[in-house]
Every structure is written in structure tokens, then in C-alpha cells.
Amino acid sequence: MLGAKYNIEPFFWSSSLNWIPSRYQENPIAGEGDHITITLTFLKSMGGMYDTKGSQSTESFTSTASTEDPEQMIDTQAPLRLRSKKRILVLDLLSVHLVRNKEDSTIISYHPNMPHHPVTEASYLRDRIRYAGQSVYWQLIFRKSPDPTFVLLTFVWHALYAWDEALEDLYNHICWLETKVITTSDMILTQELHVIRAHHLHYSSLLEDFQKTVEFIKKTYNPALDSVPRSERDYSAKLLVRECDNLLSEINRLELGRRMQDRRLKNVMNLVFSSVNIQDSKRMQKMTEAAVKDSAGALLPRIAVFGMNIQDLVPNTFGTLAHYFEVAIPLTMITIWVVVTFQSKNIYPQGTSLLTRFGWPVQLCLNLLKSKIGRESDENIPMTIKDVSHS
Numbered sequence: 330m331l332g333a334k335y336n337i338e339p340f341f342w343s344s345s346l347n348w349i350p351s352r353y354q355e356n357p358i359a360g361e362g363d364h365i366t367i368t369l370t371f372l373k374s375m376g377g378m379y380d381t382k383g384s385q386s387t388e389s390f391t392s393t394a395s396t397e398d399p400e401q402m403i404d405t406q407a408p409l410r411l412r413s414k415k416r417i418l419v420l421d422l423l424s425v426h427l428v429r430n431k432e433d434s435t436i437i438s439y440h441p442n443m444p445h446h447p448v449t450e451a452s453y454l455r456d457r458i459r460y461a462g463q464s465v466y467w468q469l470i471f472r473k474s475p476d477p478t479f480v481l482l483t484f485v486w487h488a489l490y491a492w493d494e495a496l497e498d499l500y501n502h503i504c505w506l507e508t509k510v511i512t513t514s515d516m517i518l519t520q521e522l523h524v525i526r527a528h529h530l531h532y533s534s535l536l537e538d539f540q541k542t543v544e545f546i547k548k549t550y551n552p553a554l555d556s557v558p559r560s561e562r563d564y565s566a567k568l569l570v571r572e573c574d575n576l577l578s579e580i581n582r583l584e585l586g587r588r589m590q591d592r593r594l595k596n597v598m599n600l601v602f603s604s605v606n607i608q609d610s611k612r613m614q615k616m617t618e619a620a621v622k623d624s625a626g627a628l629l630p631r632i633a634v635f636g637m638n639i640q641d642l643v644p645n646t647f648g649t650l651a652h653y654f655e656v657a658i659p660l661t662m663i664t665i666w667v668v669v670t671f672q673s674k675n676i677y678p679q680g681t682s683l684l685t686r687f688g689w690p691v692q693l694c695l696n697l698l699k700s701k702i703g704r705e706s707d708e709n710i711p712m713t714i715k716d717v718s719h720s
Contacts, residue, residue: 337364337426337437344368345424345439350538352545362430362553367481369423369542370535373491374498375447376416403524405531408446411498413505418495418528420535421448423488427481431553434477438484449487458483470572474565476551482572485543489576492539492583496532499525500586503593510600519601526594532587540580547573666690 336356344351345368357363409418424439440451461467461483470479503525510518547570554562670686677686 341366341426348422352542354549357552359552360555365427365549367425367542369488370420371423371488371491372418372495372532373421374416374418374495403527405528409528411502413502414498416498423484425484429477429551429553431556457487474568475557476565478551478569485576489579496583496586500590503590507597510597522594522598529591536584543573543576
């Protein structure tokens with residue numbers, strides 16, 4: 330590629346630098362070729378990002394992927410930490426520009442250099458494509474079809490394999506969370522479940538972009554095939570449709586698996602809330618039992634005094650009915666006396682001392698006597714007036 334010049338749309342670099350999913354065709358010339366660009370964000374699983382204590386060794390990952398901070402903002406672009414397997418799910422970029430020509434074709438791939446966000450390196454992707462080309466399946470395709478689009482499909486298959494591994498690790502982590510929820514109801518698990526579900530919604534949009542990319546490759550015809558015999562052109566077209574359908578079928582499988590995981594997440598979250606409600610109910614039950622015991626302890630002396638534990642009702646007791654009345658009647662009278670003393674507003678005027686109010690039975694009798702005498706005097710007054718008038 331040294332010294333070669335390619336007319337590449339600037340949007341390829343802008344979409345690659347900003348990780349913007351894009352797919353478009355440019356400069357199509359019948360019988361010559363065209364340029365197609367694929368920019369795709371996909372998910373991959375990575376290991377080895379933890380130290381001996383189980384935390385992440387990279388500072389950036391620790392600050393963005395931890396879910397134990399209750400004040401952390403849920404960032405779906407940040408890596409997702411899986412504590413159960415000590416792995417991290419990170420977003421990766423597949424940015425490819427394919428120059429399709431009837432004589433020779435060129436693939437240009439962009440790999441950003443991000444120290445705190447490791448992405449697929451060019452050397453690694455080159456080795457993966459080389460290993461795919463050594464397989465019998467792809468060798469047969471490359472031998473029978475002159476279309477360079479099949480080389481681009483090997484790049485797409487790399488992203489698909491990464492998706493499959495990442496979702497499998499995420500599924501195992503969700504199963505691990507289910508077992509943890511059954512044995513405990515820690516609120517940290519609830520926060521982690523919310524973070525995972527937020528990432529799940531983002532993964533749905535990424536899979537949708539992935540599907541649109543494959544459909545774009547399937548429908549975008551290579552103008553360079555006009556220069557080959559019709560039999561080869563028809564065979565390449567059918568083969569491309571078949572391979573793209575295989576990719577779409579796998580993407581649909583991944584989406585179905587993601588939906589199943591989302592339902593599992595809902596089930597786990599409901600299980601957490603149910604466990605918390607059960608524990609709250611148990612705590613309320615214990616508090617009620619304690620309150621009842623306290624109330625029973627306070628009423629126990631009264632029950633012992635006023636309880637009719639006499640020989641006529643409870644066998645093997647020493648009390649009699651006479652004993653019950655000897656104790657109950659005086660205590661009842663004393664209780665009434667004390668209650669009326671503190672509630673004797675209708676007997677004594679306001680400001681009367683407490684010692685004076687204790688004599689309310691005497692004052693009540695005097696008030697009743699005065700009231701009776703007053704009524705008798707009122708009845709006699711009219712009769713006296715009538716006798717005087719007749720005389």
C-alpha cells in the first residue's frame with residue numbers, strides 16, 4: 330500500500346473516529362467497481378482485567394465499570410464488569426473500507442489507539458482473517474467466486490463470534506446472580522441488575538445496527554462483477570445471499586438469547602423485591618410480637634388481681650367468690666375515685682387544688698342535697714301565692 334492513493338470519503342474517518350455506525354456505497358462504476366464502507370460497534374468479552382483482590386487492575390476500568398458505588402451514573406458506553414467470571418464486556422469497533430475493483434481489490438481497516446479501552450488490534454484481526462482463509466470452507470468460496478465481498482464477510486464473522494462469546498459470559502453471570510439473590514437480598518445486587526439491564530437495552534440497538542449492516546452487504550451489488558461471465562456472476566450472487574442469510578440467522582439467534590436474558594433479569598429483579606418484602610414482613614412480625622409481649626407484661630399485674638381464679642371456675646385453686654369480691658370491689662371503687670378526682674371539672678371550679686378534689690364524694694353529695702332542696706323550695710313558692718290571692 331506504500332505510495333498508493335485511494336479516494337476515500339472523509340465520512341469514513343469521521344464515523345470511525347466517533348464510533349458512529351455507518352454503511353454506504355460510493356463511486357460505483359459499471360464494469361469497474363466501487364467503494365463500500367462498514368463502521369460497526371460490537372461487543373466482546375475480555376479477561377485478565379482483575380488483580381489478586383478481585384478488582385480491576387486498569388484504573389480507567391475501575392472508575393467506569395464498578396457497580397458497587399451507589400452514586401455511579403449508569404453509562405452504557407462504559408465496560409460492564411462481570412464479577413462472577415472476572416471478565417469485562419467492552420465495546421469494540423469494526424471499521425472497514427473495501428475498494429472493489431475488477432483487477433485487484435483492497436481492504437482498509439481502522440483501529441483506534443485507546444490505552445484505557447483496548448480494541449481489536451490490526452495484527453490480531455489480520456491473523457483471524459488469515460486463519461479463516463486457510464479453512465476448507467472459505468477456500469472453496471474464494472476459489473469459485475471472484476467477488477471480494479466474501480473477504481469482508483470474514484470481518485463480519487469476527488464481530489459475530491465476539492458477540493456470541495460476550496452474551497454467553499453475560500448469561501452465566503445472570504445465572505450466578507440468581508443464585509446469589511436466593512441466598513441474600515443485598516441492595517448492591519439490585520443496583521447491579523439495573524446496570525446490566527441498561528446495558529442490555531443498549532446491546533439491542535447494537536444488534537439492530539449489526540443486522541442492518543449485513544442486509545446492506547447483501548443488497549449492495551458489486552459493479553465489478555459485470556466484467557465476469559454470467560454464470561460466475563449468478564453463482565456469486567446466490568452464494569452471497571446464502572452467506573448473508575446465515576449471518577442474519579445467527580444475529581437473530583443472538584437477539585433471541587438477549588431477550589431471554591432480559592426476561593431472566595426481570596425475574597431476578599422481582600425475586601429481589603420479593604425477598605426484601607418477605608424480610609420486611611418478618612421484621613414487622615417480630616416487632617409486633619415484641620409489642621404484644623410488652624403489653625402483656627404491663628397488663629399481667631391487673632390480670633392477676635382481677636382474674637377470677639376461684640375454685641368454682643378454676644380447679645386446684647384456693648380462692649373463693651367471696652375473696653374475689655373482697656378484692657375487686659375496693660379496687661374498683663379506688664380506681665373510680667382516682668379517675669373522677671382528675672376529671673372533676675363539673676364538680677369543682679377551675680383552680681381547685683388536688684387535695685380538695687380528692688374529697689369529691691362529699692362535695693358531690695352536698696351538691697345533690699342542695700339541688701334537691703332548691704327544687705322543693707321552687708315547688709312551694711307558687712302554692713303560697715295562690716292561697717294569698719283567694720284570701
